[in-house]
Amino acid sequence: MDFFPTFARLAGGKVPDDRPIDGVDQSDLLFGTSATGQREHLLTFVGANLMAVRWKQFRAYFADVAPGRSSWGGANSLAGTGGSAAPTNGYPKIFNIESDPREEYNIGAMYEWVLGPVLKCVERYKESLAKHPNPPAANITRF
Incomplete structure (x- = not known):
């Protein structure tokens, strides 16, 4: 569910803003800079x-x-x-x-x-x- 926004950030890309994207960037949780996810x-x-x-x-x-x-x-x-x-x-x-x-x-x-x-x-x-x-x-x- 949240792979697309997370991988886009990690790869230095951007998530399109011309349509709804069912996902949130979870890279902070992945790298341990946050104890909880963004969802x-x-x-x-x-x-x-x-x-x-x-x-x-x-x-x-x-x-x-x-x-x-x-x-x-x-x-x-x-x-x-x-x-x-x-x-x-x-x-x-x-x-x-x-x-x-x-x-x-x-x-x-x-x-x-x-x-x-x-x-x-x-x-x-x-x-x-x-x-x-x-x-x-x-x-x-x-x-």
Whole structure:
């Protein structure tokens, strides 16, 4: 995600300013001149669907993604036969991925305040779409 701006700086180049670039320069973290990175949140999409937002050490899921039977053993978030992603019923699920890296314990009831900052990240993203709309999804069925 952040390789392009970081490598551009390291190579002495510039990141284009005529379009949005989803990345931040992380060279200070890489070289140890900063103990923290320059990114506070990260949006996670599957196709055009916003599935989750990571904010600091929390991840909030807007879709309920259950482990699937995919060949690689990860979560199956595709629709159709065998699909297992569905919108959450009510509030998003929230996990503290530092203390619970396997995301086994939904702490949404105790940490519902996390939704405020998470939804602000989503709001800023949606506002950015007015100026810079996402390109249409690739059509992999038209040859």
